[in-house]
Amino acid sequence: MGRDVQLRIELASPVPVYRQIVEALRTYLVEGTLVPGDVLPSVRSLAGDLGIHFNTVAQAYRELAEEGWLDVSHGKSVRVIEREAPRENDEAAVEQFRTRIRRLIAEARAQGMTSHVVARELNALAGGLK
Amino acid sequence: MISSVAVIAPVAAVVLAGVALSLTTVWMRPGTFFGVRVAAEYPSSAEARETRRRFLIAVWAATAAAVVLAVLAFAVGMLALFVVGTLVQLGAAMLAFRSAWRRTARQRVEAPTTRTATLIAPELRVPGGAPALLGPFLVVGGACIALLVKWNSIPTRFPIHWDIQGQANGWSDRTAAGVFGPLLIAAVILAGMCGLVLFQKRGVRRASAASGVYRRNRALLAVPVVVMWVIASMFAIAALTPLILVNGRFPIPPLVMIAIPVAGVAAAIWLVYRSSSEPDDTAPDNTPDECWRWGMFYHNPDDASIMVEKRFGVGYTLNFARWQSWALMGGIIALPIAIIVIATR
Numbered sequence: 001m002g003r004d005v006q007l008r009i010e011l012a013s014p015v016p017v018y019r020q021i022v023e024a025l026r027t028y029l030v031e032g033t034l035v036p037g038d039v040l041p042s043v044r045s046l047a048g049d050l051g052i053h054f055n056t057v058a059q060a061y062r063e064l065a066e067e068g069w070l071d072v073s074h075g076k077s078v079r080v081i082e083r084e085a086p087r088e089n090d091e092a093a094v095e096q097f098r099t100r101i102r103r104l105i106a107e108a109r110a111q112g113m114t115s116h117v118v119a120r121e122l123n124a125l126a127g128g129l130k
Numbered sequence: 131m132i133s134s135v136a137v138i139a140p141v142a143a144v145v146l147a148g149v150a151l152s153l154t155t156v157w158m159r160p161g162t163f164f165g166v167r168v169a170a171e172y173p174s175s176a177e178a179r180e181t182r183r184r185f186l187i188a189v190w191a192a193t194a195a196a197v198v199l200a201v202l203a204f205a206v207g208m209l210a211l212f213v214v215g216t217l218v219q220l221g222a223a224m225l226a227f228r229s230a231w232r233r234t235a236r237q238r239v240e241a242p243t244t245r246t247a248t249l250i251a252p253e254l255r256v257p258g259g260a261p262a263l264l265g266p267f268l269v270v271g272g273a274c275i276a277l278l279v280k281w282n283s284i285p286t287r288f289p290i291h292w293d294i295q296g297q298a299n300g301w302s303d304r305t306a307a308g309v310f311g312p313l314l315i316a317a318v319i320l321a322g323m324c325g326l327v328l329f330q331k332r333g334v335r336r337a338s339a340a341s342g343v344y345r346r347n348r349a350l351l352a353v354p355v356v357v358m359w360v361i362a363s364m365f366a367i368a369a370l371t372p373l374i375l376v377n378g379r380f381p382i383p384p385l386v387m388i389a390i391p392v393a394g395v396a397a398a399i400w401l402v403y404r405s406s407s408e409p410d411d412t413a414p415d416n417t418p419d420e421c422w423r424w425g426m427f428y429h430n431p432d433d434a435s436i437m438v439e440k441r442f443g444v445g446y447t448l449n450f451a452r453w454q455s456w457a458l459m460g461g462i463i464a465l466p467i468a469i470i471v472i473a474t475r
């Protein structure tokens with residue numbers, strides 16, 4: 001039996017749909033659930049399955065292509081490609097990441113999570129990704 | 131005097147069509163009613179029962195009219211009346227469906243906001259694989275070889291059609307067209323059906339192996355394969371007629387000849403019924419309600435799918451916003467016309 005990878009989005013979420021798609025796919029790509037050579041559904045096909053406009057999917061695919069994860073140039077086929085490793089510890093990227101993670105940690109603390117729990121979860125998640 | 135046997139077949143066909151149209155009320159996609167997305171409990175409501183009742187009354191009134199026209203057609207020898215009857219039946223059923231769809235539209239509910247799609251899925255395989263698809267061609271090819279090898283044993287003139295009493299009433303000569311004609315027709319039909327299977331395999335929705343959609347896709351691929359085997363068997367037997375005649379009579383009882391296609395159709399219906407009766411909560415229908423014209427014709431230019439799951443009945447329907455759908459429709463209409471033209475030349 002072959003692999004079976006699902007994508008789930010929530011239309012009622014305040015997070016834009018295209019961003020949900022980008023983040024879900026990026027997670028799969030980093031984790032290795034999606035590997036080079038995998039062929040993803042075409043823009044229109046995925047849009048049809050999700051019941052959303054194809055421009056939304058196109059925008060998500062385009063962003064991942066710009067990051068080097070996907071090749072969307074060959075007709076309608078969308079293929080996962082071998083990605084060149086980005087420069088390690090790029091200062092600007094680290095700073096951007098720090099800003100985002102601070103917001104997330106603040107949100108978690110505001111919801112009552114202790115710093116110990118936040119640190120444990122971050123460690124576990126970072127270790128789980130390649 | 132009308133031959134009772136001659137009139138039974140068209141009347142039975144009309145009644146069977148009435149039964150098939152009535153099944154529309156049973157085989158609706160979970161969560162929909164007459165092509166409208168509704169709350170799960172709505173189909174069992176009093177209003178839904180009334181809608182269903184009205185639809186069935188319209189279908190069976192039209193079926194009764196079609197039966198009368200079918201009998202009349204054979205009484206006065208006007209086949210056109212039979213055709214008119216079936217068109218009346220189909221047209222009335224479509225109008226009744228549209229009426230039910232409009233009545234149900236008031237109960238429409240919004241699609242769920244949580245959506246899922248399959249990114250990577252196991253490849254959809256034709257049940258039985260390549261042998262199942264190539265087998266019918268081998269059956270036809272085998273019959274062809276048998277006829278070539280036994281060419282000299284074929285009578286110069288042989289019967290190819292019999293009346294209900296078993297008396298020959300149609301003849302053919304030992305010519306290439308007379309001997310290989312049925313096999314050529316079979317090969318054309320099989321090639322068309324093979325193309326249809328591959329088109330279906332490519333066009334259906336990518337679905338998780340655990341989903342009902344995947345199982346239905348497999349079952350729906352099996353149907354044309356079963357039909358291909360039935361067609362190959364029937365045409366091979368027909369082509370081999372001059373070699374298997376016993377004292378000028380066809381040795382296979384008519385009931386067996388009827389039983390082969392009936393068994394094939396029954397097997398196909400069973401396969402589809404079994405798969406469609408399975409619950410499916412892993413691949414919901416995300417198609418927009420407004421794209422279902424009259425609740426039955428899907429037209430969505432923003433959807434790349436050529437085929438989408440039907441909201442009633444079983445199987446897939448075409449997305450009429452795609453040119454490929456119109457090309458397929460054209461092919462389906464052109465194929466029997468081409469066969470008739472070839473056969474009557």
